[in-house]
Amino acid sequence: MRRESWDVVVAGAGVAGLFCALNLPEKTRTLVICKEDAATCDSMLAQGGMCTLANPADREAWIADTLAAGHNENNRAAVEAMVDGSPAVTRALVELGVEFDRSPDGRLDYTREGAHSRPRIVHRADTTGAAVTEALLAAVRALPWVEVREHSPMEDLLVEGEGKGRRCVGLLARDGGGPVELLANACVLACGGVGGLYERSTNYPCLTGDAIRACERHGVATEHLDWVQIHPTSLFTDKPGRAFLISESCRGEGAVLVGANGERFCDELAPRDVVSAAIRKQMEREGSRFVRLDFSAVGEDVVRGHFAHIYETCLAAGHDILAEPVPVVPAQHYLMGGIACDLWGRTSMTGLFTCGETACCGVHGKNRLASNSLLESLVFSARCAEAISGRAPRVAPGAAHPKTAEAC
Numbered sequence: 478m479r480r481e482s483w484d485v486v487v488a489g490a491g492v493a494g495l496f497c498a499l500n501l502p503e504k505t506r507t508l509v510i511c512k513e514d515a516a517t518c519d520s521m522l523a524q525g526g527m528c529t530l531a532n533p534a535d536r537e538a539w540i541a542d543t544l545a546a547g548h549n550e551n552n553r554a555a556v557e558a559m560v561d562g563s564p565a566v567t568r569a570l571v572e573l574g575v576e577f578d579r580s581p582d583g584r585l586d587y588t589r590e591g592a593h594s595r596p597r598i599v600h601r602a603d604t605t606g607a608a609v610t611e612a613l614l615a616a617v618r619a620l621p622w623v624e625v626r627e628h629s630p631m632e633d634l635l636v637e638g639e640g641k642g643r644r645c646v647g648l649l650a651r652d653g654g655g656p657v658e659l660l661a662n663a664c665v666l667a668c669g670g671v672g673g674l675y676e677r678s679t680n681y682p683c684l685t686g687d688a689i690r691a692c693e694r695h696g697v698a699t700e701h702l703d704w705v706q707i708h709p710t711s712l713f714t715d716k717p718g719r720a721f722l723i724s725e726s727c728r729g730e731g732a733v734l735v736g737a738n739g740e741r742f743c744d745e746l747a748p749r750d751v752v753s754a755a756i757r758k759q760m761e762r763e764g765s766r767f768v769r770l771d772f773s774a775v776g777e778d779v780v781r782g783h784f785a786h787i788y789e790t791c792l793a794a795g796h797d798i799l800a801e802p803v804p805v806v807p808a809q810h811y812l813m814g815g816i817a818c819d820l821w822g823r824t825s826m827t828g829l830f831t832c833g834e835t836a837c838c839g840v841h842g843k844n845r846l847a848s849n850s851l852l853e854s855l856v857f858s859a860r861c862a863e864a865i866s867g868r869a870p871r872v873a874p875g876a877a878h879p880k881t882a883e884a885c
């Protein structure tokens with residue numbers, strides 16, 4: 478068996494894995510592996526945007542919205558860490574070259590999504606995730622002490638010792654040369670969600686919960702694996718493959734759900750689980766396979782500008798959302814549970830860390846609030862890097878950083 482030695486090995490090259498690698502101290506010899514190519518991750522697909530603290534007065538309202546959406550099953554300390562970490566993360570992304578949309582006076586433009594009491598979401602049209610992930614990937618690839626290795630799936634943990642002395646000493650992976658043992662002082666699992674296990678999901682099919690399965694094999698604690706979010710509005714199609722998401726921000730900007738008779742049947746801005754349940758009920762009532770999303774109240778300039786990607790994709794599928802309501806159906810979208818960890822990404826096994834969608838520090842509770850996920854992945858992956866290094870990271874949510882995103 479081939480063997481390699483690294484300081485840190487990170488499984489996953491979405492925003493969580495990349496931002497963790499970026500925040501490790503200089504010269505930390507780091508290997509980032511991913512299952513397919515680097516572009517094949519859900520981070521690239523994020524449409525609506527990323528929540529941030531636009532104004533100190535919004536702090537309590539945002540925390541309250543997150544707790545309400547999560548059915549108060551959230552870890553409040555994690556929610557506070559996420560909210561308080563958001564200005565530093567936003568600043569870091571701007572410094573890395575992410576060009577969030579701005580209002581004419583040059584300030585960041587904030588949009589709103591379901592279950593948010595205020596606009597607090599920064600965005601880059603409807604392809605925010607690609608803008609953020611591409612910037613992070615370029616920054617990581619520029620670090621001479623980090624290697625990003627594509628088509629290199631992690632297959633297992635390498636564990637040594639007995640009982641409480643057990644520790645993770647590396648990952649077993651596979652690459653073009655066959656199986657390889659990647660030995661490391663610290664391993665980070667950032668393998669994203671589980672949508673690939675579902676028939677209908679907005680996730681990439683390759684995201685199949687591999688890290689969670691490896692943890693369960695070795696007795697590493699996981700939790701709330703049944704807390705799975707179903708997104709209300711994916712584009713209805715008979716074709717197999719990844720379901721195309723129609724972002725919640727469309728409803729935030731005025732699109733409404735209608736039944737076969739053209740009438741509304743629910744509050745479109747309720748939390749996702751509530752809206753998905755209402756759609757299911759409506760479909761049962763009508764005996765239909767979808768409901769429709771009506772964009773009539775959204776200005777044509779907003780559809781063609783802010784929602785250009787959604788507009789074009791629907792058009793390519795034969796639906797002109799400017800001309801008629803588009804058929805939509807709920808689809809699996811996000812895992813709130815995952816590998817149990819503390820607010821620094823530490824799992825129940827020494828040497829093993831986790832961040833991003835595959836991790837569960839309890840921040841989302843039972844139902845994630847829209848656009849909290851990119852942010853959560855970024856805030857907690859930076860903290861994870863901090864825990865691994867035992868030193869202040871180069872980009873840290875903390876006192877020396879802006880208190881709100883206004884300064885960005």
Ligand SMILES: Cc1cc2nc3c(=O)[nH]c(=O)nc-3n(C[C@H](O)[C@H](O)[C@H](O)COP(=O)(O)OP(=O)(O)OC[C@H]3O[C@@H](n4cnc5c(N)ncnc54)[C@H](O)[C@@H]3O)c2cc1C
Nearest residue numbers: 489490491493512519520523525526631669833834850851
């Ligand atoms: C369509 C869509 C739209 C979304 N819109 C938003 C939004 O607007 N705002 C928001 O906040 N969130 C949004 N989300 C959620 C958000 O994008 C994700 O939760 C977040 O990006 C997860 O980041 P991650 O780094 O944890 O995982 P991912 O970005 O999914 O990356 C997972 C990585 O793990 C790798 N991997 C998987 N298995 C293995 C393995 N066995 N070995 C090695 N590597 C492996 C993959 O190759 C990939 O590189 C959206 C999600 C989807 C699907």
